[in-house]
Amino acid sequence: MDIKKLLSKLTLEEKIYQLMQIRAYTYLYDSSLNIITGPDTKYGIDEKYVYEVGTVLNCGVAENMIKIQEKYLANSKNKIPLIFMQDVIHGYRTLYPINLGLASSFDTDLAEKCAAMAAKEASVDGIHLTFAPMVDLARDARWGRVMESSGEDTYLNCKMAEATVKGYQGDFGKYNVASCVKHFAAYGAAEGGRDYNTVDMSERTLREYYLPSYKAAIDAGASSLMTAFNVVDGIPAAGNKWLVKDLLRDEWGFNGVVISDYAAAYEMINHGFCEDEKEVAYNAINATLDIEMVSNCYVLKLKELVEEGKVKESQIDECVLRILELKDKLGLFDNPHRSTSPEEAAKFHVCPEHRALARYAATQSAVLLKNEGVLPLSKDIGSIAVIGPLANTGEIFGNWFCNGRADETISVLDGIKNAYTGVINYAEGCSVSRESTDESGISEAVEAAKKSDAVILCLGEHQFDNGECKSKAFLDLPEIQYKLYREILKANPNTAVVLFTGRPLTIRELKDTSPAILNMWEPGTEGGNACADLIFGDVNPSGKLTMSFPYTVGQCPLYYNYYTTGRPKVSDDIKNAYVTSYIDSPNGPLYPFGYGLSYTEFEYSDFNLSGDVMERGGKLTASVKVKNVGKYKGKETVQMYIRDLFGSTVRPIKELRGYEKIELMPGEERVVSFDITEDTLAFYGSDLVKKAESGKFHVFIGKNSACTHFAEFVLK
Ligand code: BGC
């Protein structure tokens, strides 16, 4: 398609319509298109728009997508196909674990495969672009959207971002979808962990910790980018010229489609940044925002701005060109239905192959937080009590579920039934609701626990208690769940808690008293089968936390790579005054970043650094011998951290700079090594230039971020 020629044929008004995105809802629930109902009226969307707009969000199933595209093309003057966009975040019909869980696998190949599977299921249902990956750095467990992120570490976020983009987009084949990285920028740093709240930080912190994951996604080829709801240095992202035009476009060279978040352009009025729709349109177009999601300031005001000479028509042309190029890249001009196929949807959705991948992913994402020998359970024991509000429900598939369904999701109870032939005694015990105070089910659960050889107790957050707009000021389990837990533990000490959550929780009491805790996160469609694989030891847990679990909510935001301060606290065991500390809580986490146990034991020895001086342009190698000294085959993520002791700006106490996931048979050992180059040591100094500074460094290798350094070297 000759895009430029097509552009030249469009009137100014037609061009402006291309910049607008409306919801599929508008087409689906008003087949006559005479009455546009629902919240859309709030944004002034009427019939005139629906056959002129450029893109559509929140789509549906294949049959509807075909109808919408056909109807649109039949009625639209220029016959430019619509792009269908949707949030395909952790699967489509087959759901794999939430992204915070998947990141705990530290397995980028797996993340890529999962994204490719989601793309396949979505593409045949008519989706062309996914609003993913979400790569916001997440340091605050109060924020509900940590479930979509890969956690608190920039290095890992970049790896996961790249892998996910590759998985979605592949080589832009039939079963791929375009990827839209989000939410640019620093949405995860909302003050108080409260969604949509103010973000404020130095440009140095932004560049050093928050921006690299978006850049990594773009460098991996992401076709599109979504701006965030929040302000960046006082200016809402959707109209932030410095952020989008100067940094993203001019400095990074990104020429893909930039889209606002949902109504976020219009919300610049609520922010108190723009007085009216006209100011919104003016600021957004000057920031080079291409698509306005749902609100309609562009459609209402851009023409007027051009006529008044305040906006150049060429600015609009650039935006339209990027949108048309994406349509062309997706092949929509050749085939507006692209890969949409009800038949293939029926064939691929929740097919055995996809279920198998989702199941494997859930086993790799789970984190064993504690185990005093209760797990794994033998399949030869006579009876198991399966208890708890999250034991007999499919509502463990996670919050961004697209077309996923509870009735297609394997509950823990069903997973155990599939794996185990002994007697199963099930009881719900209590409700999962945070508000519930109803203790009436506890006695039945106690009876079930008493008459069983072991107990699997499923506790945690409901899947819809995390995600967008699910910020929390309390991070513990609801008291009713603790009541159930205490009674069950008394009735049968051979109890393992299986935890479901979309965020780190403050589970101090569980840590202190439970014999075993297996964190499944929100594990997706095959959650129950994966849980059974793990509790019976068919798969050995190997996930490692990618967000610190706080000791108490008052510590948030909490992250392992903090700055030392002028008055560091040397140890949580020592009560010393006048250092940075709380008088009522340790500084450290309940469980640190990188933490996770296995049914086997890994012994680390022979730590080695190839030299103690690194020349400019040179390389050192850090290595360790890891041996499986336990009884089970197992996987271990070996982690390398670096500390720059003195810098032109202060430096974190350690930072992840490498990891390798290995699998060892009992008795097997392997040397794992990591290269250290200038790149490994580089950071943004106060001049905002990324480089390695001469001086002393410490090297750490260990099982998690609490490891201590074993060597020092000097960069000349
Ligand atoms: C979310 C985005 C999402 C968009 C479209 C917004 O509320 O913040 O992550 O892509 O809705 O569904």
Ligand code: BGC
């Ligand atoms: C305090 C100051 C005080 C100084 C001298 C410091 O520890 O932070 O506020 O003036 O001691 O007493």
